[in-house]
Amino acid sequence: MEAFTSFIISGIQLGILYGIVTIGFNLLILVTGVLNFGYSNLLVLSMYAGWLILEATGNVFLAAAGTVVSGIVINAALTPLFLPFIKKRAHLEALVISIGISLISVEIMSHWLNLGLPIAFPKSIQMSDSAIRFGLASIGMGRIISLAAGIILLFVFFKFLYKSRQGRILRAVAQDTEVAAMMGISIKKTMFISFAMGGLLAGIVAILMAVSIGTASPELGDNLTLMCLAILFLAGIGNLKGGLICAVFVGVVEGMVMGYLPGDWTKAFAFSVILAVLLFKPEGIFGSQH
């Protein structure tokens, strides 16, 4: 029983991490229609940027700011590559562009950053010394903080998307680009804003990842992409709340499988669940809002 609870708790933590990354994917796909394979690689790249600043200056706040800024800058700078395809709604071409970006960003990390070796953030920022323990379960303070921050982030983001003027514009573009353009909304500007927003989210999530898992490697992004995309479609494209619920669900499934089955089957089992849902409920569990 002790082990069981610890599996559940770890699964939920895992799920929340997935959930936060999924929001970024969701935002981009919702507003721009781009399934960005490179998104989590760019997120990991922001983690590297933060790590480099931390190594150079030793200042945590500067590093955090650097992570967010690099997230925004990298993502916004790449917008022009996607623009021509977004306008034509050429989703597959945009997908290939994003594959190109993800390949290049992995190569940048494995060739030139930290000699291609995985990076580790100082243990102090993970705050794992002050962990909450009961039985076999143990949650570091960093995890709790990132969890709380993640939920707050979600809340703020929802508020922005549904209550603010800019949020309404983003949603209008997502629903019908042409009509939105007729209403005098600048599509180009909106795209830049949504990519920058995606970058902002990536930057913040990069900080949360640094605090909660403490390491990053060139392969990390690919591992995240796979799981987050699967969760995205499990929940239904553009369904933000559903995405979070599904992420936690998948996290717990993974935790349980990892706890009771041989390691190899962890991802395969999670994918079987996702496949079953896709085959019998193609719109996702919670339905698409695209």
Place this chain on the structure above:
Amino acid sequence: MKRLFYCAMALILTAGIMMSGCGQGNEPEEKTGPAEEWNIPFLIFLSGPLAGDGAMHKWLTNHVVDEINENGGFAGKPLKIEYYDTAMDPPKAAASMAKIVDAKALCLIGPMNDNECKAAMPLAAREGIYAFSGTASDDVWKKFKPWVLNTSSTVEEEKEYNVPMWIKQVPEVTSIVGIVEPMYPYITTVWEATKDKIGEMGLKTTGKVEVPSGMLDYSIIAARAIETGADGYYISCSEEAAAKVVKELLDRKVDPAHIYLWSSAMGATFLKQSEGYNEGLYTGVSPTYTENPKYAEYLKLYMDTHDGEPLKFMCHFNAELLYLLKEAIETQGITGDPAKLKEERIKIRDYANNKKGFQGLKYTYDIVDGQAVGIPRYLYRIENGTTVLIEKVVPEVK
């Protein structure tokens, strides 16, 4: 439109035939006589997520080449390494091997990892070109011998020394759990053998916890391992995963002396990522310890020029084989003459496959049938973030 199809097909066919025809006509002119320069190909991954590792191998190899050239090259003629990038892609590895075969290379260094070996070695074995692959691992070696050299330890030696040396230090351990990430088959094979040894020693194994690759969170693995009721932990996963598992184990009050890290789990990355959580662990490899002053020099040079990061433990495996090749060429009277290619390839193979007392970059060992044996076994304890040698045993070669 139908004509378009036929035209296109005809075009493809003629292009194909012409290109293959050209290839035959354009074959490099057969040079005769001894070689003026030794062009040795190295099949290696230099792009992809493991490019960093590849770069380390390349760095060390280049320095060894410079040193060899300063001391007269091979039989007085300069040595040049040609790198063939596999990008970790099996078809590319196979095609690179084909290029090496076409270039009528005397032999090659590499291929490096299991998958590249599996993709490239069938062709090499058929063509009879010898691969100095330090890192081929036991099972690849078995499949493609006598055409491949393997200088990583045999499963038998891994079995006989790893756990016994560790248990000697911590006799209170009575049952052991294996925390294994099956990245390549060798890891699992060694664990299975180790399990038998643990039984022979009168101890118990409480099972194997398989670690999935690329997870964000490893606390479940730690909890599961503890739940088996073991009091000893044998960890063979990637350095990153190991750092996380160890941290979670120590968080749950496991005695660090009761944790043994197998070679895949130990290295500079592990030490860095587990900073503050690695005091008192036992392991069989060290990224910094060496008895050979020459290697110590290389290590120091690398650390000085690369932010104090040491070379990975596996790096010497391929580079040092150049010394073996040098010996083979100089003692067997190899000329590099294309006319004698076939027999010289076999001479090199036979020399390299059975060599007593080869002085590698880190230690001296014997090669029997293309497999390194008698590799010294070490036991280290991690103290203050570095490895401290506890015991060294040189296995007896039967």
Place this chain on the structure above:
Amino acid sequence: MSNFQFYFFEFSAIYIMLGWAVYLMFRINQPYFGSLYSMCIGAYFAAYATINWGWPIWLVLIGAVAVSILFALIPAFRLAKLGPFPMVIASMAIMFIIQTVVKNTEALGARYGMFGVPHLSPYLTLSITYGFLIFIGYMVYHLDYSHVGRAMDAIHYDRDVATTLGIDAGKLSVQFQLFSSAVGGVAGVLYAYTMEGVFPEAFSMNFMMHAITIVVLGGMFTMWGVIISAPVLWSINHFLPENMTGMSVIVYGVLLIVMLLVRPSGVIDRKIVNWIARRKR
């Protein structure tokens, strides 16, 4: 023929076949990658049948095609209903599951893979491969330039409209899935014979990304682009100058992006095809 030329032509043909299999499904707006996991199935079937039963290549080919079609049939009717992105994810999931099953099946060599597929002479292998390539090309061409091709276009632009025009998109999708899988099966057998073995890591996610890029870069609206993009993309690192070894993936990535920005509809689009067709007449 040199060894490298053999690999170059062989893999070019295999990738062109795969490209066509993927292309057909792209045309009806369903990025289905069943051809890739069929390739895995075909390759393993070839290895198993030749090593354990000693089957000759023609029997292996028939068997592999049958097995891949049967396998593709299981999810086919459900997959036929999916939109583009869910299709990508479903394919990814199936591929991952198959890979995991293979990795853990002792009879298939588990993580070691299977080796010892007989080596055929390069000319025989190439003749079989190019025979199939032309046959498959003819089939795809036939589909492309018939009423089916027009139905494909209709579905690509608007599936609902196509349905109201009396086109059974679901049925077409199932047929294409089976065809793609059969092609994948053949490609797999050829792959196993070329590599003289097969192992699970050969069919990874990268492989799928590679297939997507071949088709999109070559041109999604004609079958001809694949003929250029497949050989160029897979062999890019063999033609880089020596001081750029290790940069192949970056070059690949940059090439993808630049090419798509310069020629968004692929290397060979319909305009070029029509232009050539007109001049030929």
